Amino acid sequence: MYTSxxxxxxxxxxxxxxxxxxxxxxxxxxxxxxxxxxxxxxxRHIKKGDGNSxxxxxxxxxxxxxERANLKPKDIDMIVFATLSPDMYFPGGGVEVQEAMGMxxxxxxxxxxxxxxxxxxxxxADQFVKTGMYKNILVIGSENHSGGLDFTTRSRNVTVIFGxxxxxxxxxxxxxxxxxxxxxxxxxxxxxxxxxxxKGPSTEYWVPQIIAxxxxxxxxxxxxxxPYYPVMNGQFVFxxxxxxxxxxxxEGLEANNLEVKDIDMLIPHQANLRISQxxxxxxxxxxxxxxxxxxxxxxxxxxxxxxxxxxxxEEGKIKEGDLVVLAAFGSGFTWGSAIIRx
Numbered sequence: 001m002y003t004s005x006x007x008x009x010x011x012x013x014x015x016x017x018x019x020x021x022x023x024x025x026x027x028x029x030x031x032x033x034x035x036x037x038x039x040x041x042x043x044r045h046i047k048k049g050d051g052n053s054x055x056x057x058x059x060x061x062x063x064x065x066x067e068r069a070n071l072k073p074k075d076i077d078m079i080v081f082a083t084l085s086p087d088m089y090f091p092g093g094g095v096e097v098q099e100a101m102g103m104x105x106x107x108x109x110x111x112x113x114x115x116x117x118x119x120x121x122x123x124x125a126d127q128f129v130k131t132g133m134y135k136n137i138l139v140i141g142s143e144n145h146s147g148g149l150d151f152t153t154r155s156r157n158v159t160v161i162f163g164x165x166x167x168x169x170x171x172x173x174x175x176x177x178x179x180x181x182x183x184x185x186x187x188x189x190x191x192x193x194x195x196x197x198x199k200g201p202s203t204e205y206w207v208p209q210i211i212a213x214x215x216x217x218x219x220x221x222x223x224x225x226x227p228y229y230p231v232m233n234g235q236f237v238f239x240x241x242x243x244x245x246x247x248x249x250x251e252g253l254e255a256n257n258l259e260v261k262d263i264d265m266l267i268p269h270q271a272n273l274r275i276s277q278x279x280x281x282x283x284x285x286x287x288x289x290x291x292x293x294x295x296x297x298x299x300x301x302x303x304x305x306x307x308x309x310x311x312x313x314e315e316g317k318i319k320e321g322d323l324v325v326l327a328a329f330g331s332g333f334t335w336g337s338a339i340i341r342x
Contacts, residue, residue, distance in 0.1 A: 004129035005180035006340070007136075008071065008170035009310040010064025012057050013163075013297060016047040018146075023160055028153040034160045039273020043163030043298030045146035053087050055096035057166035058142035061306070062097060065138070069170040073101040076170075077134035079108040080124050082117030082141045082302035084331075085148065086110070089201060093142065115269050115330020116186075117141055117302030118167070122326070122338055123184035125171040135173045141302035142166035148198075150229040158232050161272070163298030167306025179321070179341040182256050185248055186336040192240065195233040196331040238275060244335040245279045249327050252339040262323050263289055264342075265312060269328035270294035270304035279327075291317060301330070318342055 019042045020031035034040055046052045058081065066073065081094035094108030113120040118141040125137040145162035149155065174180040245268065253259060260283050268276045273294050280290045291312040300307060305326050312318050322342040329335040 002130050002132055003174040003177075003180040004126045004171050005174040006169050007172040008065040008067070008069025009168070009306065009313055010061045010066075010068060011165065011167040011303075011307040011310040012060035012064070013044040013165035013307070014046050014050060014052050014057070016045050016050065017042050018045045018163075020160070023151075026151045027156045027159070029156050029160060037274070038161055039277075039292075039295055040161065040298050041295045043296075044165055046144055046164050052144075052164070054083055054085050054142045054144045054166075055087050055093040055100065057144070057164070058093060058097050058140045058168065059100045061142065061166040061168040062101065062138055062140060065168040065170050069136075069172065071136060071170060073103045076103055076106060076136050076138045078106055078125070078128060078137045079103075080111060080121040080137060080139045081108065082111040082113065082121040082139075083143055084112060084114045084117070084198075084301055085144045093140075097138075097140065111302075113302075113330075113334050114332065115271060115299075115301050115304070116328040116332065116334040116336050118305045119184065119326055119328045119336040119338055120186060120334070121302075122169070122171065122181070123186055123336065126181045126184055129171055129173050137171045138168060139171055139306075140166065140168045141300075141304070141306045143301045143303050145301065148229070155229055157234055158230050161299045163300050165297055165300040165303045165307055167303045167310055169306055169309070182339040182341055183252055184336065184338045185252050185255070186334070187244070187248065188332050188334045190332065192236075192333045193331070195236050195333075196231070198228075198230040200228045238272065240333060241271065241275050241329040242278045242282065244329045244333070245275070245327050246282050248335050248337040249279075249283065249325055252325065252337040256339055258323065258339070260284065263325050264322035265318050266290045266325045266327065267305055267308050267312060268292070269330065270297065270308060271299050271330065
């Protein structure tokens with residue numbers, strides 16, 4: 001049985017910065033209101049004509065990750081691509097990355113676990129490496145939220161949260177025997193699926209007449225939640241998130257005979273700064289033990305953990321031998337953690 005480790009990291013975000021003041025010109029909101037509830041000051045959005053898409057950003061982040069891993073595209077044995085916003089309904093973004101980067105006819109697996117997507121994808125890669133089936137796997141989280149948000153007051157509670165971007169990690173066979181991914185832990189609870197969801201486009205809403213009727217209602221009834229925009233029961237999600245975050249972090253630590261005090265760096269999914277702060281307080285972690293960047297990128301869903309992980313590493317906040325914990329919670333509900341010795 002082999003072990004796996006992260007050998008390269010990279011991220012990319014669009015150049016277009018969208019501030020809270022920018023959003024206040026499109027909907028009834030303001031900087032103070034957004035910061036108080038989410039901690040977000042700005043986010044990045046793809047701008048028409050900038051050439052970006054979910055898969056394009058994924059390629060940009062992946063190129064950096066491969067360079068840092070000292071690998072070429074031909075060295076990658078598998079792609080695991082996590083996103084809720086692929087360029088096409090099908091096929092998924094994995095094959096677009098394979099084609100764009102000139103890779104061999106390797107498998108490309110797409111993961112649809114939204115905010116938990118990167119942790120789920122990392123777990124898949126870890127298992128393939130541990131069994132000896134593959135040596136180098138490219139794990140990606142990439143999202144283009146801005147292309148599917150409702151920029152009106154009706155949806156401000158959701159729209160102000162999300163940003164675009166991509167992060168990537170190369171998961172390789174651990175040749176050194178030092179460090180690596182110690183374990184991953186995954187969960188789901190489907191009974192709460194409607195509390196954070198996007199119901200269309202889907203097979204239920206593909207009939208053109210239904211699409212036209214729903215869009216008409218959305219234009220005439222400001223209270224109507226039409227199925228083509230995400231909806232979220234914010235307080236309900238918040239209450240469940242803080243519980244599940246703490247549970248799955250402790251589960252991972254206990255599985256490796258570790259304690260909270262052993263954590264050198266916690267990288268939580270950047271869902272809401274208030275959630276991260278609540279979990280930090282609950283676990284009695286210091287500011288130096290938790291990394292947050294939602295203030296400048298917003299919630300980038302599957303991309304948030306790899307973006308934050310890359311930034312923390314670039315800033316020297318993660319060093320060899322450190323215990324790094326990744327944790328996520330989101331739509332599904334799904335949640336998970338990864339325990340890593342760097």
